[in-house]
Amino acid sequence: MQSTLGEFQETTSAEAFTLQNSKLLKVRLEAVTIQAKLGSMVAYQGDVRFEHAGSGGLGRFVKKAVTGEGTQLMRMEGTGEVFLADHAQDIHLIRLENDRVTCNGANVLAFEAGIDWDIQKVQGGMAGAMAGGLFNLSLGGSGWIAIISDGPPVLLNTGAAPTFCDPQAAITWSSGVQTQVKTDVNLKSFIGRGSGETIQMGFVGEGWVLVQPSEGQIQGAVPAGGGTGGGLLKNLGG
Secondary structure (H helix, E strand, O other): OOOOOOOOOOOOOOOOOOEEEEEEEEEEEEOOEEEEEEOOEEEEEEEEEEEEEOOOOOOHHHHHHHHOOOOOOEEEEEEEEEEEEEOOEEEEEEEEEEEEEEEOOHEEEEEEEOEEEEEEEOOOHHHHHHOOEEEEEEEEEEEEEEEEEEOOEEEOOOOOOEEEOOOOOOOEOOOOEEEHHHHOHHHHHHOOOOOOOOOEEEEEEOOOOEEEOOOOOOOOOOOOOHHHHHHHHHHHOO
């Protein structure tokens, strides 16, 4: 048989996290146990076990309930390879080495189970209160993190000048950056003649922020029959 499928052969790598292509992540579970976005598994080979990752303790359960941070995770372990994706969005890998980053929860695809995570509120005083509070995932320790973006992102240096982004467009930033919420509230905003960019996130200090070229995809419910990973793992999530 002749075909042009050879270019799609499975990639080989000794690393635990490898990009099969720009939209598909391959994880070698012999090397790691991971936590991944619920419903993100598209294929696997070998003996892989899935279970709901839970909220990570009472403190984080309360934070999720109060903040509305709806990131749902599943735990994967075993022997073999698992392939992860989310609506064909672009995937980017970050290797933490006793470091910390903050991510928009919707943009976290997977991370090694040994990495510590928590929910943080973006500071902003009165502006933050008017915005209703913005909450993100803080990830720290050593290991791989895979994040997704809706299109090719831009990496901005926040040390050169104060940087402002749409809250849904700013997907990941470094630990040394200070954040705040800025609101543009004036009469024109209230009567519908403003810029439409009423709330922005501000970033100040040495570091970087990764910005996607959209405000993110609207995630719909996973159909009950929409594939093994989507249906089965959605049920595991409750």
